[in-house]
Amino acid sequence: MSHSSSSSSSCCCWGIPLQKTTYSYADRAPTQIALQVTISQPPDAIFDVLCTTHSWTTWFEGMTLAENVTLHRNELLSSSSNSLTVGSHRQVQIGDLHVCEQVIALDRPSQDSSNGNNNTEPWIFAFCVTACKPPCLWKRWVERVVLEPIGTTTDNDNDNDNNPVISTTRIHYKCGMEFVTTWYWQPLVWILRPIICRSIHQAWTTSLAQLDIFLSSYSNKNDSNTAQQAQ
Secondary structure: OOEOOOOOEOOOOOOEEOEOOOHHHHHOOOEEEEEEEEEOOOHHHHHHHHOOHHHHHHHOOOEEEEEEEEEEOOEEEEOOOOOOOOOOEEEEEEOOEEEEEEEEEEEOOOOOOOOHHHOOOOEEEEEEEEEEEOOOOEEEEEEEEEEEEEEEEEOOOOOOOOOOEEEEEEEEEEEEEEEOOOHHHHHHHHHHHHHHHHHHHHHHHHHHHHHHHHHHHHHHHHHHHHHHHHO
């Protein structure tokens, strides 16, 4: 389990820089957005998809670019690495909004002998936006996804004799933002703030439903391949 505790200013000079913060900022930010959904997917599968940057364009609503990047002389360069670690950067684009993000938490519970597969510790994926373009209305922006394992159920509606066991996960999403307070931006912030909050809430609500479908499709494809190999 590891997460960043630094609260220094971001070193990313691409676009307009934001102040770096910790994922706990989501609980004390002036503007907060939260939602909770439950899907019939195991937390490890959800976490793996969250950590696979290029998959986000498949299931996240409106996202057209998602790639891991490295910083070199204040420029973003595409990274050959497909894995994320705390401190990794990635860039994403949704509509006209293009942001640089830094991973600040990747907490995967350890599977020790005392807990085994019944581990109920939360899984945490979090990042903060370190730079943004076009002109940025934010001073700080952090997003956190907490996966809470609920348990397993048996799919009695399945046509097969061996009813599969389904893992269920409750997903807690929290976003914390602080908008700029410069006087000449205030009228625009006043107008756009509720629109931005509604848009983020709707985007994550839709995207988590699509994530459930994406994982179900992936699981069914693997089950089909396994069955064909067994024949």
